Amino acid sequence: MTTLTLAVRDSATMTRRSLRHVVRYPVTLVVAVAVPVLLLLLFVGVFGALKASLGPRASYIDYVMPGIIVMTAGYGSSVTAQGVNRDSTEGIIGRFRTMAISPTSMLNGYVVSALARTLVSAALVIGAAIGLGYRPTADAGQWLAAAGITVLLVLALTWLAVPFGLASKTAEGLTGFILIVQLLPFISSAFVPPDQMSGSVRWFAAHEPFTPIIDTLRGLLTGPTPSGGTVLAAVAWCVGLALAGYLWARVLVRRDLNR
């Protein structure tokens, strides 16, 4: 067998391992769906009154849903970071590293299984939203494009979660990462358009990575079609963050254990 087929085979083994964790402990998946749905209920039900401030928009749920999808991905990545950290602190990563398998296979296993888990929870959250009155107007091509952006987003957040999980010596050390991925969507175009915010918050919300991603998803799902610049910014942020996380993770798995 060539090095490449062995790497693919090892990646598949590692992916199966992580997916088995999800199947064995489905509560992770339940929480990953329940939290975004609760947020959706909170924003639509409690803050729905804000929609007056949004001008002539048809429905607030159509406005917030892309932000909820992003938060689902954010929650998924914090679960990934915790899983990687558990493997790292419990020592099984040390065992893998004394075996004749490529370190990237181990990383691929985390990423592929996290992608599958998060896409399933995102699909379930969208299903629940449709039940609550969400009415996307996307055609098949737009759905496909939205799915593509979501995949890119999950890849970016997961490739960031892996090195954070590896680098942290304790589960508590992950709090920073978890807070960032779960709170940053709040200061974006997720719930209120940035131009209605004030001062530096407005500048931040307009320029942070989640805003173009959310705007692109919103444009694809409920229109109007997003501008090329917005789509480009969304893709660039996702690819850039994924690449940075991947390179960092590679450095971490090659350097000395426990350093």
Next chain:
Amino acid sequence: MTSAITATGLRKSFGGTVVLDGIDLEVESGTTFSLLGPNGAGKTTTVQIMSTLIHADGGEVRVAGHDVARDPAAVRAAIGVTGQFSAVDNLLTGEENLLLMADLHHLGRAEGRRRAARLLGQFDLADAAAKTTMTYSGGMKRRLDLAMTLIGDPRIIFLDEPTTGLDPRSRRMMWQIIRELVAGGVTIFLTTQQLDEADELADRIAVLDHGKIVAAGSPEELKRSIPGAHVRLHFADATGLGAAAAALGGAFRHDDTLTLEVPSDGGAIAVRELLNRLGDTADEVDEVSVHTPDLDDVFFALTGHPTAETTPEMENAR
């Protein structure tokens, strides 16, 4: 005889603390080598360098003929490692852990299942095979950990304090497994804090203290260099102690603890003869205990100081 492992001039420091200070080792194929030393001596660091987990600052290590720094992949293909803390996947069952290792060794489904079943039986884990390892006892986890190491049939196995924290039964079971491995031609590199464990299992022992090898040889050679066993007599009062000390020449007298240490092999006949020599003074003896040499005696004999307390920095560095 060929060498399975050689180390020359091995050095490692962690943030200014020297952990390994120029170590030379040679382990012959098919033998058990024991690295003996207290906490913080550098045992785990040595194993981590030899098993490609960390890089040495200086020196050369060859495992199975390959340089660990230049060709870590070839070393990994030849070795199995069971560390000090069980490295098992706690969310999977015992059997799933073994099958995971079998898959990573590219054994194929049927062969993996066959080996997993055999190891589960051999390590007394068959009844717990379908339970998640979260429910396992410390001894069971350690056995599963070793079984996971063995599934790839490695020819060189590193065992870092494999019996620390185990109850006596699990410890004996682990010893038996190690003996069977060596009988099958495997080379074992074992670290331990316990002299009796090294004595029991090893063909050669090296004593590590503060990052230096202070003694090396067969267990017999090593034991010859340390004080033998002695019988310890404890007395109720100083009068009895004085009378007994007078009756027995050549005993070490400790007035503060009211004890007398008499060199002896510690056997039943020797103890009876000793008490006979005491005559009526034997009635003054509160307690008789036989003391066999342990790591503390070895260290005292070899280094002139007892096993040092590990400093927090050294503990972190390991």
